[in-house]
Amino acid sequence: MILSRLWRGLAGLALVLVVAWAAAAAWTGALDLDHGAWAQNQGTVPGNVHGTSNDADFWRQIRRGMPGKVSIPNPQAGVLVQSQGDNWRAIRNGPVLFYGGILLLASLAAIALFFLIRGRIRIEGGRSGRTIPRFSLTERIIHWFVACTFILLGITGLFLLFGKHLLVPIIGKAAFGVIANASLQCHNLFGPLFIVGIVAMFLVYLRDNGFNMVDVRWALKGGVLNSGHTSSEKNNAGEKIWFWMAVLGGLSLSVSGLMMEFPWWPTLELLQWANIAHVVVALGLIAVAFGHIYIGTLGVEGALEGMTKGEVDVNWGLEHHDLWAEEVLAEIEASRTKRRSDGYVPGVQQGSPAE
Amino acid sequence: MTAEKAVDAFLGQIDAAVASYLESCVHCGECAEACHFYEVTRDPKYTPTHKLKPMVRAYKRHKAPFSGLRRALGIAPSEVTLEELQEWSPLVYDACTMCARCTLVCPMGIDIATSIRKMREGMVAAGVAPQGLVEASERALEKGSPLGVTLKALKKQIADQEAETGIPVELDKKGADYMVILSAMEVLGFPEVIGALSRIFKQAGVSWTIPSAGFEGTNVGVQLGSRDIARELLARVVNAAETLEVKYVISPECGHAYSALKWEGPNLMGRPYKFEVVHILELLEQLRAEGRLRTKGKDGRRLTYHDPCQLVRRGGLAAQPRSLLHQVADGFVEMDNAGLGNYCCGGGGGVSSNERAEELRFKAFAKKKEQVDKLGGVEAMVTSCANCRNVLEEAVDEYHMDLEILGLTELLAEYLDDEAA
Amino acid sequence: MTFLELTEGPLWYVAATVFVVGAAWRLLGILRFGRKPDLSVPRASAAGGAIGAVIRHSLPRHGFAERTAYHIIAGYMFHLGLFALLLFAAPHITFIHDRLLGVSWPALPRWGFIVVAEVAFAGLIMLWVRRICDPVMRQISDADDHAGTWLTFLAMLTGCLALQEGNDVLRGIHMLTVEVWMVYFPFSRLMHAFTFVLSRGYMGATYGRRGIAP
Ligand code: SF4
Ligand code: SF4
Numbered sequence: 001m002i003l004s005r006l007w008r009g010l011a012g013l014a015l016v017l018v019v020a021w022a023a024a025a026a027w028t029g030a031l032d033l034d035h036g037a038w039a040q041n042q043g044t045v046p047g048n049v050h051g052t053s054n055d056a057d058f059w060r061q062i063r064r065g066m067p068g069k070v071s072i073p074n075p076q077a078g079v080l081v082q083s084q085g086d087n088w089r090a091i092r093n094g095p096v097l098f099y100g101g102i103l104l105l106a107s108l109a110a111i112a113l114f115f116l117i118r119g120r121i122r123i124e125g126g127r128s129g130r131t132i133p134r135f136s137l138t139e140r141i142i143h144w145f146v147a148c149t150f151i152l153l154g155i156t157g158l159f160l161l162f163g164k165h166l167l168v169p170i171i172g173k174a175a176f177g178v179i180a181n182a183s184l185q186c187h188n189l190f191g192p193l194f195i196v197g198i199v200a201m202f203l204v205y206l207r208d209n210g211f212n213m214v215d216v217r218w219a220l221k222g223g224v225l226n227s228g229h230t231s232s233e234k235n236n237a238g239e240k241i242w243f244w245m246a247v248l249g250g251l252s253l254s255v256s257g258l259m260m261e262f263p264w265w266p267t268l269e270l271l272q273w274a275n276i277a278h279v280v281v282a283l284g285l286i287a288v289a290f291g292h293i294y295i296g297t298l299g300v301e302g303a304l305e306g307m308t309k310g311e312v313d314v315n316w317g318l319e320h321h322d323l324w325a326e327e328v329l330a331e332i333e334a335s336r337t338k339r340r341s342d343g344y345v346p347g348v349q350q351g352s353p354a355e
Numbered sequence: 356m357t358a359e360k361a362v363d364a365f366l367g368q369i370d371a372a373v374a375s376y377l378e379s380c381v382h383c384g385e386c387a388e389a390c391h392f393y394e395v396t397r398d399p400k401y402t403p404t405h406k407l408k409p410m411v412r413a414y415k416r417h418k419a420p421f422s423g424l425r426r427a428l429g430i431a432p433s434e435v436t437l438e439e440l441q442e443w444s445p446l447v448y449d450a451c452t453m454c455a456r457c458t459l460v461c462p463m464g465i466d467i468a469t470s471i472r473k474m475r476e477g478m479v480a481a482g483v484a485p486q487g488l489v490e491a492s493e494r495a496l497e498k499g500s501p502l503g504v505t506l507k508a509l510k511k512q513i514a515d516q517e518a519e520t521g522i523p524v525e526l527d528k529k530g531a532d533y534m535v536i537l538s539a540m541e542v543l544g545f546p547e548v549i550g551a552l553s554r555i556f557k558q559a560g561v562s563w564t565i566p567s568a569g570f571e572g573t574n575v576g577v578q579l580g581s582r583d584i585a586r587e588l589l590a591r592v593v594n595a596a597e598t599l600e601v602k603y604v605i606s607p608e609c610g611h612a613y614s615a616l617k618w619e620g621p622n623l624m625g626r627p628y629k630f631e632v633v634h635i636l637e638l639l640e641q642l643r644a645e646g647r648l649r650t651k652g653k654d655g656r657r658l659t660y661h662d663p664c665q666l667v668r669r670g671g672l673a674a675q676p677r678s679l680l681h682q683v684a685d686g687f688v689e690m691d692n693a694g695l696g697n698y699c700c701g702g703g704g705g706v707s708s709n710e711r712a713e714e715l716r717f718k719a720f721a722k723k724k725e726q727v728d729k730l731g732g733v734e735a736m737v738t739s740c741a742n743c744r745n746v747l748e749e750a751v752d753e754y755h756m757d758l759e760i761l762g763l764t765e766l767l768a769e770y771l772d773d774e775a776a
Numbered sequence: 777m778t779f780l781e782l783t784e785g786p787l788w789y790v791a792a793t794v795f796v797v798g799a800a801w802r803l804l805g806i807l808r809f810g811r812k813p814d815l816s817v818p819r820a821s822a823a824g825g826a827i828g829a830v831i832r833h834s835l836p837r838h839g840f841a842e843r844t845a846y847h848i849i850a851g852y853m854f855h856l857g858l859f860a861l862l863l864f865a866a867p868h869i870t871f872i873h874d875r876l877l878g879v880s881w882p883a884l885p886r887w888g889f890i891v892v893a894e895v896a897f898a899g900l901i902m903l904w905v906r907r908i909c910d911p912v913m914r915q916i917s918d919a920d921d922h923a924g925t926w927l928t929f930l931a932m933l934t935g936c937l938a939l940q941e942g943n944d945v946l947r948g949i950h951m952l953t954v955e956v957w958m959v960y961f962p963f964s965r966l967m968h969a970f971t972f973v974l975s976r977g978y979m980g981a982t983y984g985r986r987g988i989a990p
Binding site: 369370371372374375376378379380381382383384385387388389393397399400402404405419420421455458459460461462463464465466469617618619620621622624625626627631632667668669670671691692695696 | 812815916979990
């Protein structure tokens with residue numbers, strides 16, 4: 001028993017090590033921030049490269065992506081100009097940046113609006129003073145582990161994405177260079193930890209996040225927006241959707257992120273798409289995460305406790321997750337009756353620790 | 356005002372060892388995983404290190420390195436209040452048996468049990484010790500025993516045992532090798548132990564006596580946390596032994612009595628004893644090893660051994676009871692964590708004399724029950740502490756368990772080969 | 777004076793002084809309380825017990841390994857990682873050689889540094905997230921616990937950010953956070969890095985002379 005647990009722990013440790021090693025190999029091999037961009041003289045075609053051949057033709061071929069010969073193993077390095085790169089840059093710095101920024105602002109605005117209209121959602125019946133267990137210690141630890149890495153990655157990622165436009169005008173290029181450099185290091189450092197976290201999250205949280213008719217009804221009734229009562233299980237449809245977004249989004253971020261950490265593995269074109277996908281998915285998750293954080297803290301009284309202490313007030317449970325809360329209460333009652341029939345139980349109750 | 360007394364007493368207890376315990380805690384919470392009170396309630400207030408909090412605060416405010424600087428800057432912990440001490444009284448007295456199990460698991464090796472013992476000095480000074488213990492200590496001071504056992508009562512029990520065994524017991528025999536002291540619980544609840552000792556010692560040819568003054572081994576002063584009371588009670592035993600000029604004092608089947616007499620005692624008296632302290636288990640094992648403890652037949656029941664905390668974790672007696680048990684029992688099985696990691700009965704450290712703690716004490720027994728249940732089919736549990744024995748018997752009743760609780764000395768005596776001399 | 781010169785010069789000396797003097801003061805302050813000689817008759821050696829306890833309490837314990845596996849694993853990941861970074865990161869070795877001891881030893885390769893950093897960070901985050909969501913740790917934690925964790929995190933993080941070694945500002949920021957950490961150290965629970973020897977040792981001595989190895 002002890003051994004199997006320890007083995008499982010060690011296996012986890014091994015997973016961390018493997019991912020860390022992979023990241024390290026990639027990082028050291030791939031990241032070299034010290035290259036200054038090669039200066040280009042705009043518009044002029046370097047001439048007389050090959051004596052008799054037509055310089056214009058020669059450069060046209062290169063511009064179209066014709067590979068040359070290189071002596072290093074990576075054949076992609078033979079392509080001097082990969083024109084899709086222009087498209088990638090245009091997409092990344094154009095619509096992605098623009099609409100992405102709008103998305104984040106819209107998310108914050110929606111939250112603010114919701115707060116103004118609905119205010120903090122209180123526990124209607126007040127606190128009962130009795131609590132029931134909501135998230136296990138394992139669930140809580142994994143949640144916060146993912147949260148920590150997500151926040152670190154989110155902040156550094158946003159610096160990398162928007163910094164050039166938002167920060168450079170304020171703090172100047174030199175200072176931004178430092179921040180960008182640091183952000184990239186940080187991003188690469190915590191990425192692998194996030195991958196481990198998100199896989200663990202998927203495994204541990206999966207069982208409470210299957211969809212069924214309750215969720216459909218919940219969603220039709222308007223979920224959190226509805227001020228009346230809507231039945232839900234341990235997780236409501238919104239939370240389940242968030243779980244799947246986080247897991248699928250997280251996995252996609254992981255894959256695209258790993259591609260960028262191992263840039264010699266995908267083709268350049270794939271790499272460009274990976275980058276766009278990484279940015280789009282990340283922005284989507286951050287926008288929703290704003291809402292998640294709001295609901296979990298300020299938005300709904302009594303919600304945070306489930307994730308910190310692991311216990312929520314019975315009334316909170318009955319109001320927000322009635323089907324689940326009733327089930328838990330029934331379980332507690334049943335185990336008490338069982339213990340009573342098993343023999344004398346000293347003390348009145350031995351249910352939850354908060355009693 | 357009274358809180359100040361407590362603070363003074365806390366500070367008076369601090370030496371380098373205790374200071375290092377109060378300084379080093381990294382708040383990892385591992386100790387909770389070892390404390391039966393936390394394990395059965397899952398209530399974080401029963402985390403061992405948390406029980407020390409007021410003393411830690413007093414220390415950090417007044418005595419720790421940099422405390423002056425902290426006070427000057429206004430960032431020292433606030434003064435300990437009487438309300439706080441009252442709030443902590445149940446944690447310090449009802450929810451700690453000073454069993455030292457938490458120390459096993461603490462990465463910093465913090466000796467919580469010793470620190471709680473010291474902290475209780477301050478609790479007594481503030482007058483927040485539980486009524487049950489205070490009264491027991493008053494009875495001990497007035498009548499000579501925490502349960503109010505008088506010499507008359509002892510003599511009556513001795514006479515009964517003499518009639519039973521046909522062996523006379525000589526009180527106050529000057530120059531005897533061994534002086535036996537007893538715990539109040541033995542005299543009242545398990546007087547057969549006197550008969551058992553008579554028979555064993557007769558067979559082994561041990562010269563022994565019981566003192567008429569200072570026969571009480573239980574030192575409630577140590578449990579309450581009062582050096583003064585502890586010293587006064589201890590002095591009775593020491594005086595008796597030195598007046599009778601015995602070579603050894605036998606600490607009875609009682610855990611805290613052994614700690615008090617053997618380990619804390621000379622320090623309370625401020626001088627070494629003129630005699631040696633042996634625990635009855637040590638002596639019996641010595642007799643067995645020398646071939647002076649001859650037994651006949653064996654107990655065929657499936658039985659296990661409960662280690663009294665003060666004997667195993669704080670006394671160092673783990674091997675002796677086991678080799679003695681093997682001598683007379685066929686079906687001896689060990690619980691999980693037997694020996695050093697064994698669970699407390701739930702009633703040590705004065706908890707069993709403290710009525711306020713009764714419910715919690717019974718709850719805590721659940722850990723012991725778990726250990727026993729896991730073995731399956733255990734018919735009897737042997738132990739070598741009268742207090743454990745009493746606590747276990749009550750708990751077994753409370754839980755409607757079918758489990759006999761036995762004292763080791765009596766079990767041995769049962770199989771004693773009286774013919775062999 | 778540039779930022780880097782400031783942090784590698786005067787500030788470094790201030791921080792190092794506070795660290796050394798403060799830590800020594802605190803340790804001596806504890807030892808100064810002394811201990812009355814124990815008059816009880818010993819069964820075994822106190823010194824042996826003390827040494828044994830210092831070693832034993834670094835190791836998982838039979839009967840408790842399962843219940844405490846999380847802390848053991850995360851604790852080892854963090855502490856071993858931290859020491860490896862501290863002692864075997866190439867810039868640290870250069871610093872120790874040039875500024876402190878004049879000796880040097882082989883450094884971790886760059887990939888090794890990153891593996892170790894990942895492990896150390898994972899361990900530290902694991903320990904901290906448990907602190908915020910385990911009822912027991914919530915009950916006993918105070919501001920110092922969090923401050924110590926965060927400062928350590930920042931010192932490690934800025935170190936990794938400065939890994940590129942091309943940037944003076946990042947190196948300076950790392951120096952600065954480490955200096956803050958060093959100044960905070962003697963006044964905080966970070967001191968457990970030294971006091972563990974005292975608590976384990978005293979406990980081990982107390983019980984060692986009774987012939988027990990708790
Ligand atoms: S000494 Fe025993 S009862 Fe007291 S806190 Fe430690 S484990 Fe709990
Ligand atoms: S196990 Fe030791 S260091 Fe950890 S919280 Fe308990 S007493 Fe403190």
